[in-house]
Amino acid sequence: MKIATWNVNSITVRLPQALDWIEANRPDALCLQETKCVDEKFPFDAFREIGYSAEVFGQRTYNGVAILSLSPATGAQRGMPDDDADAQKRLIAATVNGVKIVNVYIPNGGEVGSDKYQFKLEWLSRLRKFLDQSCDARRPLVLCGDFNVAPEDRDVHDPDLWAGKILCSEPERAALQNVREWGLIDVFRKHHEESGLFSWWDYRAGAFPRNHGLRIDHLWATAPLAEKCADAWIDKTPRALPKPSDHVPVMAEFVI
């Protein structure tokens, strides 16, 4: 079973590229973030034509998450139980082939110390509570998505330049570590120990050709699922195409 995550930065703009990538890779499930698309306008038909059903949780302009799958997902949950009515659309969970998939677009946080940064820390705290109250670490589960945190210095192209900055600061790393300690294993790091492997590169200043990136998109599995992970990898190829997302897909294969 192949599970992938990809921040597409607008599913409307990226639709042709997403369809091509899916056809080439045929993941059993693909988690999307930053769809920036209300549910009524989500391109269900285009995905159905290549064999995928979709569970979506979108909004206008910002955010938005979706789970595409070959087998229809069951038991979809949209948002967290303690969300306000107008909460940003950043979490969708559903079960595919017996694996619970929790797809998140964790807040970026703006500048360290800003209101958005505080919102990010609180959102991570609420995510831990969601796992405590709505999930079971003894069951096969994957938490994946755009985490907007580079967990360690080896996930950063220039750790000295990024020290203390957004995506790398210690409080957000600690808040994400608290999520991990619920009972999750980074399956990418199970298979790749080295630095220099990234999932996001800024659009500006030629960051991609210089490999000035960060590893902020992740697939974290509970122990019973992680032990079945045969491989995990980052596919950089879409970043070199015309009109790319600033993120690339991250993928894992589980032998179930």
Add this chain to the structure above:
DNA sequence: ATGGTTGCTTAGCAA
């Protein structure tokens, strides 16, 4: 320190 780019929406924000 600033600017560099993209997407959505319409000059400015978010990333």
